[in-house]
Amino acid sequence: MSEILVSFRDVTKSYDGRVPVVAALNLDVHRGEFLTLLGPSGSGKTTTLMMLAGFEDPSSGSIALEGTRIDTVPPHRRGIGVVFQNYALFPHMTVAQNLAFPLSIRRLPKAEIAARIARALEMVRLPAFGDRKPSQLSGGQQQRVALARALIFEPKLVLLDEPLGALDKQLREELQAEIRHIHARLGVTMVYVTHDQAEALTLSDRIAIFHEGRIQQIDTPEAVYERPANPFVAGFIGESNRLTVQVVDTTRLRLEDGSLLATLPHALPPGTAALVSIRPERVVIGAQGPGNAVVEEVVYLGDHCRLRLAHAGRADFIAKLPRQDAMAVPTPGTRITIGIPADAVTVFPAG
Structure with missing residues (x-):
């Protein structure tokens, strides 16, 4: 078990005293990990980060860093680096002066400051940019400087x-790769907020998915994508077909059009309703002919084609056909046969 660096215990944040933005949050951040807080706007992820940084105060609960409570410690005394979307660089300072600022307030010797600035500029591939002002940099270059300063x-x-x-x-995508390489090289603990699912899957060791102020699931990128904990996670991470089914027995589910889908659901009683989630890339597209689906729309996306199908009583069932597949791309109006492997179906109780 890796060492815990940060602990949130029963942390709640409310601005009006009634509706919690973050509700009873319990979260551990492990030393050296890259943890992403992911969720839609208003889900509580940014408020959680701002409480950890010290720019927001919890309404209740505690936050600890290395076992010591920090929720009453001012931001500048927490020793935490912060990178914002808007860069937050001092416009009147050069790049080198921006980088020197957090070192100067810590009263490091001038020679040490100069050496660290040189190393930081090399790290973000801007060794010759120390004398420039932020206004002379592109957005990507400014973000590299902000990362180096943190x-x-x-x-x-x-x-x-x-x-x-x-x-x-x-x-x-270039900076995602750069951040990933810097994290791997330095081993520093990073907590990252985004609403971009692809970014979270690319960067993270673990992802905490927020919805309405609560964590719905926290796990590896593979686990949250392949084994979502509930319908919200299944619908928020990636794309999925969500169908209402009826449990026939321990191995079969009946779709809306009366056809049967073989799988092994959770122990749900026969006759009850359930919700299934099926990833479009797991749908197996078979031959054209008297099949069980009709192609409604084909969208070319380079490495694959996205097919919108009429299937299982719906007109918006999505499948993906890889372009390396030898099968010809079907045209709208074509009947095709599709199959769904049992292990591609995630089952949730209805409601």
Whole structure:
């Protein structure tokens, strides 16, 4: 079991004293891990990060760093690095002066400050940019400087609040790789907030999925995607087909159109309703002919085609056809046969 660096215990945050933004949160952050807080807007993820940083106070409960309570300690005394979406660089300072600032207030010797600035600029691949002002940098370069400033004083913990949200897709992916490599090289603990599922799956050791102020599931990226804990997680992470079914027996579920879907659900009584989640990429697309689905729409997405099908009493059943597949792409109106492997079906009790 890895060492626990941060502990939230029964932490609640409410701005009006009635509706909690974060409700009875219990969360441990392990030393050296990359933990992502993921959820829709208003789910409580950013408020959780801001309470850890010290910019918001819990309404109740406690937050500890290395076993010592910090929820009453001011932000500048917590020794935590923070990276924001808007960079938060001092516009009147050069890059080197921005990096020197957290070291100067800690009264490090000038020679040590200069050495750390040089190392930090090398780390984020900006060795020749020390004399530039933030206004002379691109958005990606400014975010690299903000990351270097958060790491330069060697904190135990770095918090990142949607740091790539303002960047275009290609630059986001480049900086995702850079953050991942820096984390692996330094081993510093990082807590990252995003609403981007792909980003969370790419970066994280673990993902905590928030909804209405509570963690719905916390686990590895593979586990939250392949084994979602509830319908919200199944619908929020990635894309899924959600169907209402009736339990026939311990091995069969009846779909809305009367067909049977073989699987092994949770121990649900025969005759009861259930909800199933099926990932589009797990749908097996068979031959054209007198099949069990009709192609309603085909969308070309480069590495795969997204098929919208009429199936199981619905007109919005989604399947993905990889482009390396030898099968010809069916056209709208074509009948095809699809299959769903038993292990591709996740079953939840209805309601």
